[in-house]
Amino acid sequence: MKISELFYSLQGEGKRTGVPSFFIRTNYCNLRCRFTGGNYCDTPYTSWLPDDNENLGDVEVERIIDRFIKSGARDAVITGGEPSIQKEELSLLCSGLKSSGAYITLETNGTMISDFKNYIDLISVSPKLSSSVPYGTEHEKSHEKNRINNDVLLEYEKGFREKLLDIQWKFVICSERDIQEIKELQQSIGFSNRDVYLMPEGISPMI
Numbered sequence: 001m002k003i004s005e006l007f008y009s010l011q012g013e014g015k016r017t018g019v020p021s022f023f024i025r026t027n028y029c030n031l032r033c034r035f036t037g038g039n040y041c042d043t044p045y046t047s048w049l050p051d052d053n054e055n056l057g058d059v060e061v062e063r064i065i066d067r068f069i070k071s072g073a074r075d076a077v078i079t080g081g082e083p084s085i086q087k088e089e090l091s092l093l094c095s096g097l098k099s100s101g102a103y104i105t106l107e108t109n110g111t112m113i114s115d116f117k118n119y120i121d122l123i124s125v126s127p128k129l130s131s132s133v134p135y136g137t138e139h140e141k142s143h144e145k146n147r148i149n150n151d152v153l154l155e156y157e158k159g160f161r162e163k164l165l166d167i168q169w170k171f172v173i174c175s176e177r178d179i180q181e182i183k184e185l186q187q188s189i190g191f192s193n194r195d196v197y198l199m200p201e202g203i204s205p206m207i
């Protein structure tokens with residue numbers, strides 16, 4: 001599986017904040033975020049520069065599971081990049097982690113569906129708003145075309161309603177305009193305020 005990095009840390013956001021977790025960061029993403037405040041994706045080495053030498057490269061799924069077991073964590077957080085672009089490997093990974101007793105969080109940009117029904121405990125969906133479009137770059141058109149997939153988002157919300165998994169919706173906020181866009185998305189998908197987490201783009205230092 002194409003992996004960027006593996007590490008142990010405390011979960012820093014969302015419903016599992018503070019829980020000791022083993023992070024599996026997959027490499028490559030189908031989007032290229034650059035936010036209106038000027039920040040690129042928070043892990044540009046997985047999206048804009050996936051062939052960077054700092055990424056781990058190909059790692060066998062068995063080895064990842066072994067590292068998870070040795071970490072002593074109960075939570076496994078699969079993040080990216082976009083994990084769902086490696087569908088087969090992701091299923092194998094989730095199946096192995098589940099057999100090892102993991103509580104699995106999958107973080108996704110919500111453009112692709114994953115095999116969540118048997119494995120994933122918490123889906124963390126982070127749809128990308130229009131403030132993420134990298135205007136003036138070669139990725140502008142494909143990013144704009146692919147960043148929201150209502151069918152996939154509805155499928156995840158349905159999984160939550162059918163009690164197949166827990167859900168959280170995370171949004172990067174660049175300005176007040178983003179709030180209106182979130183409200184419109186909420187009307188189409190029907191997610192609850194209780195499951196929404198807003199994260200500031202964070203471009204100015206605190207004084």
Ligand code: SF4
Binds near residue numbers: 043
């Ligand atoms: S969807 Fe996530 S990983 Fe992909 S470019 Fe945007 S912030 Fe980066």
